[in-house]
Amino acid sequence: xxxxxxxxxxxxxxSIHNTVVNPxxxxxxxxxxxxFLVAFAGGLSxxxxxxxxxxxxxxxxxxxxxxxxQSAAFGGVFTGxxxxxxxxxxxxxxxxxxAPHRGGIIAGYVLGALLRWAITxxxxxxxxxxxxxxxxxxxAELVALLGLGVLMNLVAALWACGLAxxxxxxxxxxxxxxxxxxxxxxAPVYVPLSLLTGxxxxxxxxxxxxxxxxxxxxxxxxxxxxxxxxxxxxxxxxLIFGAFARRGLASAERAG
Amino acid sequence: MxxxxxxxxxxxxxxxxxxxxxEQTLAVAKRAIVRTSRQRALLVFPMIFPLILFAINGSALSxxxxxxxxxxxxxRDFLIAVPFVQGAMFVSITAGVDLARDIESGFLNRLALxxxxxxALLIGQLGGALVLGTLQAIVYxxxxxxxxxxxxxxLGGALVLLLLANVIAFAFASLGGLLALRFGTxxxxxxxxxxxxxxxxxxxxxxxLDLIKATWFRDIAAxxxxxxxxxxxxxxxISxxxxxxxxxxxxxxxxxxxxxxxxxxxxxxxxxxxx
Numbered sequence: 001x002x003x004x005x006x007x008x009x010x011x012x013x014x015s016i017h018n019t020v021v022n023p024x025x026x027x028x029x030x031x032x033x034x035x036f037l038v039a040f041a042g043g044l045s046x047x048x049x050x051x052x053x054x055x056x057x058x059x060x061x062x063x064x065x066x067x068x069x070q071s072a073a074f075g076g077v078f079t080g081x082x083x084x085x086x087x088x089x090x091x092x093x094x095x096x097x098x099a100p101h102r103g104g105i106i107a108g109y110v111l112g113a114l115l116r117w118a119i120t121x122x123x124x125x126x127x128x129x130x131x132x133x134x135x136x137x138x139x140a141e142l143v144a145l146l147g148l149g150v151l152m153n154l155v156a157a158l159w160a161c162g163l164a165x166x167x168x169x170x171x172x173x174x175x176x177x178x179x180x181x182x183x184x185x186x187a188p189v190y191v192p193l194s195l196l197t198g199x200x201x202x203x204x205x206x207x208x209x210x211x212x213x214x215x216x217x218x219x220x221x222x223x224x225x226x227x228x229x230x231x232x233x234x235x236x237x238x239l240i241f242g243a244f245a246r247r248g249l250a251s252a253e254r255a256g
Numbered sequence: 257m258x259x260x261x262x263x264x265x266x267x268x269x270x271x272x273x274x275x276x277x278x279e280q281t282l283a284v285a286k287r288a289i290v291r292t293s294r295q296r297a298l299l300v301f302p303m304i305f306p307l308i309l310f311a312i313n314g315s316a317l318s319x320x321x322x323x324x325x326x327x328x329x330x331x332r333d334f335l336i337a338v339p340f341v342q343g344a345m346f347v348s349i350t351a352g353v354d355l356a357r358d359i360e361s362g363f364l365n366r367l368a369l370x371x372x373x374x375x376a377l378l379i380g381q382l383g384g385a386l387v388l389g390t391l392q393a394i395v396y397x398x399x400x401x402x403x404x405x406x407x408x409x410x411l412g413g414a415l416v417l418l419l420l421a422n423v424i425a426f427a428f429a430s431l432g433g434l435l436a437l438r439f440g441t442x443x444x445x446x447x448x449x450x451x452x453x454x455x456x457x458x459x460x461x462x463x464x465l466d467l468i469k470a471t472w473f474r475d476i477a478a479x480x481x482x483x484x485x486x487x488x489x490x491x492x493x494i495s496x497x498x499x500x501x502x503x504x505x506x507x508x509x510x511x512x513x514x515x516x517x518x519x520x521x522x523x524x525x526x527x528x529x530x531x
Contacts, residue, residue: 032450035453043461044320044462047317047323050319185312191317
């Protein structure tokens with residue numbers, strides 16, 4: 001266990017250190033969610049005037065929740081890019097040789113993803129607060145909202161790390177991020193599920209991200225809904241992609 | 257005289273009998289087109305990504321048509337302009353990265369030793385991107401038509417839209433070329449891409465200017481040339497022949513093109529002299 005924690009701490013520290021000292025990595029991960037927030041909450045605010053759009057905290061809060069969860073997911077995805085880069089540069093192979101407990105490598109990258117998102121999530125929340133976001137949830141509900149973000153980050157990081165370890169090249173970037181991006185945007189991003197029509201409504205209804213998004217919006221509005229389903233789906237996702245990441249590591253070990 | 261640059265290592269034959277600027281440009285363009293067509297990942301991703309967003313946002317934002325004053329009943333009619341501009345932005349990266357690779361690999365240095373003129377090299381290098389832009393525009397138009405988009409300006413409007421889309425793609429490709437010449441690395445060109453995307457976000461890409469509620473956002477969008485590029489493309493679909501919208505769109509696209517090519521020409525001279 002000590003060796004596991006040792007490796008975890010080392011990999012996580014390196015991951016967050018590389019992020020913080022390298023503006024080319026840090027800036028896009030902060031700027032992108034901010035621009036989504038600006039574009040959606042600012043540019044689309046009139047959408048709240050569509051008949052039957054009811055969200056008590058307002059459109060900025062409605063969009064903040066999406067961007068908050070999106071930044072969590074992309075915090076994980078960007079960590080997958082780092083794993084791929086480590087394989088391209090040869091660092092990951094040296095790490096595999098030297099780590100006394102290889103399970104700690106995945107845990108370290110995942111912890112690094114969480115720390116990376118802590119920065120982005122804080123900036124996005126601050127920006128939304130400055131933009132006039134209304135919060136009706138109480139302390140416990142906001143902690144639960146944070147919990148959803150943490151789990152979202154975990155699931156995305158495990159997916160991204162697993163795939164990066166299977167593919168072991170930076171060119172895997174598009175393959176890592178595209179499914180996450182599409183899944184996020186196939187949820188009710190701009191209007192509530194009830195206002196979606198056509199195929200997007202059918203897809204969004206069965207999209208697991210929808211339940212998480214609706215639960216998170218409910219928490220911010222102080223009217224929790226679908227909480228058990230959202231946490232259950234994310235926990236299941238963490239288990240599935242945890243196993244996927246473990247297999248990815250095994251694949252990398254076999255490749256040498 | 258035929259100058260074939262399609263296969264590296266290339267040699268540019270000396271102009272014994274004098275090779276015209278057009279011939280030089282076409283030779284470099286041929287190489288650029290062959291190279292672009294060989295990079296299937298470069299062809300597919302920039303084409304698919306705007307279509308995915310078009311499919312998703314075309315449905316997800318359809319409720320916006322219920323906002324009083326929205327110019328059309330079909331949100332896809334409004335949104336179809338976005339893939340053309342977004343695709344052009346991807347083209348700019350393709351053009352920039354290809355040129356940057358030639359700079360990094362030393363190919364540009366070798367060309368500098370030949371009688372090839374800078375203008376031919378610059379315009380020719382963008383040839384691959386232009387072909388890619390044309391291909392993309394045709395695909396976007398066909399997908400738009402298949403998804404129920406109708407042209408208020410008819411067949412003639414569709415052809416003008418293709419022309420405008422090509423001018424926009426060439427303008428953005430020139431911008432990519434300029435970045436490559438200024439910075440000299442593909443990484444730097446790719447690093448600029450988010451900024452290009454930001455200009456799309458901060459425009460009238462999702463709602464018409466007069467329906468944007470946040471004043472500060474509307475002001476930014478009103479000062480953003482991308483809003484007018486979108487406006488010109490959109491006018492042909494929604495309102496028919498709108499001379500002002502078309503003049504603004506062609507005007508801004510040509511202004512970007514002329515400025516980018518002008519600065520690129522200067523940067524090319526500097527780079528060829530520096531190396």
